[in-house]
Amino acid sequence: MTTVKAPGVWQRSANLRTGFLYLLPSIVLFAVFLFYPMIRTIYLSFFLTDQNGNAAVNVGFENYSYLLTSPAFLNSMKATGLFVLYTVPIGIILSLFFALLANEKLKGIGFFRTMYSSTMGISVAASSVIWLFLFHPSVGLFNRILVAVNLPQVQWLLDPEWALFSIAVSTIWMNTGFSFLILLGGLQNIDEHLYESSRIDGAGYFYRLRRITIPMLSPTLFFIITISLINAFQTFGQIDILTKGGPSQSTNLIVYSIYREAFINYQFGTASAQAVILFIIILVVTILQFKLLEKKVHYQ
Amino acid sequence: MKRVELIDVSKSYDKQVDVISNIDVTIEPGEFFVLVGPSGCGKSTMLRMIAGLEEITGGVLEIGGKRANHLSPDKRDLSMVFQNYALYPHLTVFQNITFGLDVKKVKKAEQTKRANEVAEMLGLSDFLKRKPRELSGGQRQRVALARAIVSEAPICLMDEPLSNLDAKLRAHMRTEIRRIQRKLGITMIYVTHDQVEAMTMGDRIMILHEGKIQQVGKPIDIYNYPANPFVATFIGSPPMNISPARMEPTKSGVFIGDTIQVSMTEQQMIAGAARPLLAGIRPEHIQPVVTGTEMGNKVQVDVTNVEILGNETVFSFQVGDREWMAKWSGQWDIAIGDQVPILLGSEYFCVFDEETGELIRKPEGLAHLSIAKEVSL
Numbered sequence: 001m002t003t004v005k006a007p008g009v010w011q012r013s014a015n016l017r018t019g020f021l022y023l024l025p026s027i028v029l030f031a032v033f034l035f036y037p038m039i040r041t042i043y044l045s046f047f048l049t050d051q052n053g054n055a056a057v058n059v060g061f062e063n064y065s066y067l068l069t070s071p072a073f074l075n076s077m078k079a080t081g082l083f084v085l086y087t088v089p090i091g092i093i094l095s096l097f098f099a100l101l102a103n104e105k106l107k108g109i110g111f112f113r114t115m116y117s118s119t120m121g122i123s124v125a126a127s128s129v130i131w132l133f134l135f136h137p138s139v140g141l142f143n144r145i146l147v148a149v150n151l152p153q154v155q156w157l158l159d160p161e162w163a164l165f166s167i168a169v170s171t172i173w174m175n176t177g178f179s180f181l182i183l184l185g186g187l188q189n190i191d192e193h194l195y196e197s198s199r200i201d202g203a204g205y206f207y208r209l210r211r212i213t214i215p216m217l218s219p220t221l222f223f224i225i226t227i228s229l230i231n232a233f234q235t236f237g238q239i240d241i242l243t244k245g246g247p248s249q250s251t252n253l254i255v256y257s258i259y260r261e262a263f264i265n266y267q268f269g270t271a272s273a274q275a276v277i278l279f280i281i282i283l284v285v286t287i288l289q290f291k292l293l294e295k296k297v298h299y300q
Numbered sequence: 301m302k303r304v305e306l307i308d309v310s311k312s313y314d315k316q317v318d319v320i321s322n323i324d325v326t327i328e329p330g331e332f333f334v335l336v337g338p339s340g341c342g343k344s345t346m347l348r349m350i351a352g353l354e355e356i357t358g359g360v361l362e363i364g365g366k367r368a369n370h371l372s373p374d375k376r377d378l379s380m381v382f383q384n385y386a387l388y389p390h391l392t393v394f395q396n397i398t399f400g401l402d403v404k405k406v407k408k409a410e411q412t413k414r415a416n417e418v419a420e421m422l423g424l425s426d427f428l429k430r431k432p433r434e435l436s437g438g439q440r441q442r443v444a445l446a447r448a449i450v451s452e453a454p455i456c457l458m459d460e461p462l463s464n465l466d467a468k469l470r471a472h473m474r475t476e477i478r479r480i481q482r483k484l485g486i487t488m489i490y491v492t493h494d495q496v497e498a499m500t501m502g503d504r505i506m507i508l509h510e511g512k513i514q515q516v517g518k519p520i521d522i523y524n525y526p527a528n529p530f531v532a533t534f535i536g537s538p539p540m541n542i543s544p545a546r547m548e549p550t551k552s553g554v555f556i557g558d559t560i561q562v563s564m565t566e567q568q569m570i571a572g573a574a575r576p577l578l579a580g581i582r583p584e585h586i587q588p589v590v591t592g593t594e595m596g597n598k599v600q601v602d603v604t605n606v607e608i609l610g611n612e613t614v615f616s617f618q619v620g621d622r623e624w625m626a627k628w629s630g631q632w633d634i635a636i637g638d639q640v641p642i643l644l645g646s647e648y649f650c651v652f653d654e655e656t657g658e659l660i661r662k663p664e665g666l667a668h669l670s671i672a673k674e675v676s677l
Contacts, residue, residue, distance in 0.1 A: 193386035196353050201400035201451070202374025211399075215390040298390035 038279075045272035053268040063273035073274065075249055076257040079164060083253055084232040086168035087175070091228060092221070094172065095179035100213075102180070103187040113184065119177035124237035131170040132157075132242060157243050160250040167251050170238055175231065179224050186220030187213070218297040226289060233282050254278045301329040301485055302364035302377065302454045304350060309359035311345055311511075320346055320511040323359065329454075332481050332488045334502035336495060338534070342511040343491045347457050350489060351380050363455070374403075378455040379448035383463060385440050387432040393419075393443050394428040400451045418450045421480070438469045449480065456481075458490045462497065474501055495535050499523065507531050524666055525650075528657030529578055532650060538583050538614060541624035545579035545651065547572055554579055554651055557620055560597045562649040568661045576654040583614065585648035585663075586626035589641040597644040606634050615640070 020027075045063055047055035067073045098116045102109060119127065134141045135156035143153045156166040190213065198208050214221070236255045239245060245252035245260065252260075254274060262271035304327040311320040320342040327333045335343040348354040350361065352373035361368045363376055379400075387396050397418060398411045406414075419425045422442045432440055441461060448456050461477070462470045478501050481488045492498055498505045499519045507514040507522065507530075514534075515527040526532035526540070533539040545554040545562065553563040554577055562579050564572070589598050601617035608614075613632040616625045617640070626642060634640060651661035 191384070191386065193382045193384060194388060196351075196373075197380065197382060197386040197447075198399070198403070199353070200351060200373045200378065200380050201403045202372075203399075203403045207403060211391075212388065218390075 041272045041275050043272075044268055045270075045276050047269050049266075049268040051266050053262075053266075055269075059269070063270050064277070067270060067273055067277065072249065072252075073257070076252050076254050079249075079251060080233060080253045082164060083168055083171075083235065083251075084229065086165065087171050087232050088225070088228045091172045091175050092179060092224060095176050095183055095224075096221075098176065098180050099183035099187055100209075102184055117177045117181045117184075119174055120181060121177070122174075124174060125241060127174050128170065128238045128241035131166075131173075131238070135166055135170075135242070158247055160247045163243055163247055163251045167235075167238060167242060170242065171232070171235060174238070175228065179228060182224050183217070183220060186217045190216045215298050219299055222289075222293055222297045225293070226286060229285060229289070230282055233278065233285075302487055303327065303329050303362075304455060304487065304489065305360075305362040305365075306346075306350075307360040307362070309346075309349065309356055309361060311342070311349060311354065312357050315357070318358075318511060320349075321358075323513060325506060325513065325516055327487060327489060329487055330485045332478065332490065332501060332503045334498045334505040335489065335491045335508060336493065336498035336502075336505055336534075337508035337514075339493060341508040343493075343508050344459055346508070347380075347459055347489060347491045350376075351378060351457050352376055376455070377453050378457055379451045379453040380457040381444045381448045381459065381461045383460040385432075385444035385461075385464075387440060387443055387447075389432050391431075392428065393424060393430050393432070393435070396432065396443055397424075397428075397446050397450050400447065414450050414452075415446075418446045421449070422446050437465055438473070441465060441473060445477070445480070449484065453486070455487045455489070458488065460492055461490075462492070463494070470497075477501070495537065499535065507534060509534075525659065525662050527659055529580065529652050529654075530657065532580050532652070536582060538625040538627065540580045540582050540650070541586075541619070541622070542578050542580035542652075543619050543622045543624070544654070545577045547574075547577060549573075553646070559599055560619075560644055561646060562651060562661070563646050564651065564661050568651070572651060572653065572660045577660070578652045578654050580650045580652065581644060581648050581663075583625045583627035584629075585645060586624075586628075587643045587645065588628060588632075589643045596646060598641060599644060600639050600641050603634055603636055603638045603640055606636060608632075617642075 044053070044055060046058060046060060048057040048059055048063075050056050102113045102116055122130075133139075137143060137153065137155055137158065140156070142156060146153055154162055157163050194212055194216070195208060198212060203211070234255050235253055236259065239251055239253055239256045240259075243251045245256050255278070258271050258274045258278070261267045261274060306323045306325050309320070309323040310318045312318045323346065335346060337343045345354055349356050350363075352368075352371060352375075356369050363371075363378075368376055388399065391399065394415055397415045401411045401414065415428070416425070419428055422445060424439070424442055424446060427435060427439060427443075432443065435443065441464070444461065448458075458477075462473050465473060474497060477488075477490075490497075490501060498507075502519055504517060505519055505522060506516045509530050515522055515531045522531060523535055526535065529542055533542060543556045545556045547554050547569070548561075549569065551561065552566075552569060553561050554572070555561055556579050560579075601619075603615045603617055604623065605616040606613065608631055610631075612627055612629045613634065614625055614627050615632075615634050616623050618624070645665070647665040648663045649661065650659060650663050652659055
């Protein structure tokens with residue numbers, strides 16, 4: 001009599017092991033550059049550190065409780081929230097508007113498409129320097145215009161009332177190119193026949209926009225909203241160059257605050273705690289977005 | 301039920317070369333009019349010009365007796381079915397069908413009533429809640445059809461609506477579309493590249509080639525009396541066999557090679573005198589030589605290819621440097637390389653002027669069968 005032996009664990013896991021082998025390169029890369037830093041950050045957020053960033057004293061959740069009561073951090077959260085509100089909706093509506101314009105079939109439209117997407121080709125540092133000049137209190141373009149039309153000058157980057165607004169304006173300008181390009185790509189993917197068919201039915205421009213363009217563009221819009229939100233939460237470069245978090249902390253967004261806490265004040269523990277909080281905020285916002293918005297997205 | 305009239309219509313994209321020229325045709329109210337031609341002949345462009353999706357660069361388009369050159373598409377009182385159906389993928393079948401009604405601000409109750417009626421007519425009632433991607437190709441085609449019908453426009457344009465369906469479904473939808481068109485009495489302008497669709501569906505068909513009208517007429521007339529060699533080879537499957545012919549005035553006829561003679565009347569001889577000529581015969585008019593066959597062109601040919609299609613046999617052979625085909629009904633036991641005696645009835649030949657394409661000699665003796673005469677009760 002022969003008995004059929006049940007395959008062993010080694011044999012049964014053959015597929016799993018092959019799959020794992022294929023994933024190995026990305027797992028290694030992710031582990032080194034993402035998972036390890038992330039775990040290290042979470043670990044450090046429970047410690048006070050020495051000057052070199054080594055864990056010294058375990059303080060449990062003290063870093064967090066300190067942060068959540070610290071007026072500086074709460075201010076930083078508020079500034080970040082405001083910044084996201086200023087930049088994301090306006091940025092997306094503006095890019096959508098440009099994309100709709102540039103999607104028309106006109107002579108020389110290629111020129112405008114290049115222009116509208118050109119900010120993608122400029123680094124944050126370079127465009128920040130450009131805006132630094134534009135915002136300059138005495139020789140900047142904006143103040144000259146204000147003087148020319150007899151309005152009082154504005155201390156764009158130096159006035160705590162205006163600084164966040166000014167940064168938001170320059171950020172919208174910087175991000176428009178990318179959003180524009182993605183949205184234009186989405187628009188061009190919509191079948192031209194749908195518009196022709198609706199024209200025969202007599203649908204006007206806004207009717208078509210509402211019932212064809214926006215629904216057909218919804219996956220792209222959803223993508224760009226998600227990306228823009230995450231990007232806005234992580235804004236750093238333009239703050240560093242334009243205001244350095246000032247004046248009076250009004251533009252001290254979370255990522256900049258993390259940077260200062262860690263590399264200027266050498267408080268790696270609290271910096272890590274801030275990073276973890278930012279991570280949780282972005283995670284929650286993104287999950288909320290998927291829960292609330294994705295139902296309205298039409299995927300092909 | 302409106303008339304569509306095209307008067308010397310032309311279209312050019314670069315203001316120099318006309319892609320469509322000299323289109324003069326009147327499509328009668330309630331008529332099923334088919335535009336047929338090979339790819340790139342301009343038939344879709346013409347349809348889109350009628351729809352108002354392309355600008356007309358020359359001539360006049362009249363719809364219902366009114367000049368419509370610059371009317372916007374929705375003012376032309378027509379509906380259109382696109383080749384890829386152009387269904388809105390994010391809307392349900394019901395919303396797709398009522399889209400046009402919603403644009404025209406028809407009342408919700410009326411929309412529902414009309415959509416349900418049309419869905420009933422096309423067998424879509426069970427699918428109204430579905431999205432287009434959840435439908436089969438044939439069902440999508442029906443939705444597109446429903447969308448055109450529900451608008452109750454007196455004119456319906458169709459741009460190769462059946463080309464994405466499989467052969468069986470296509471044959472079914474042909475009769476379906478024809479039935480609906482008859483029932484509603486709409487004026488139909490139907491574009492296709494498929495000559496079978498053109499022959500079976502059209503009240504009249506127009507054959508386009510390189511932007512020019514080749515022939516307009518009833519399908520059977522076009523089949524019997526093609527206006528030029530292009531039409532002769534485009535309509536009919538397998539196509540008409542055509543070879544160069546030379547005139548022999550002394551024998552009152554033209555010859556293909558030395559053996560095939562086509563007799564002509566005096567008038568036809570005059571019309572074709574000193575012109576390069578083409579003579580053609582349909583494959584089904586090439587007959588087997590049977591005992592009792594007397595007069596006519598009896599030729600022995602070497603068979604180069606054979607196809608048995610169940611109820612008929614198609615075989616090819618060389619005539620001069622052209623390959624000809626013959627279609628015999630029944631299953632014939634013919635092998636490649638066989639010598640087959642065939643009969644080419646002189647009366648069945650068309651003769652064309654090679655340069656102008658003009659039909660000089662019409663075929664004669666075509667059998668028109670009628671129930672009253674042929675069938676004994």
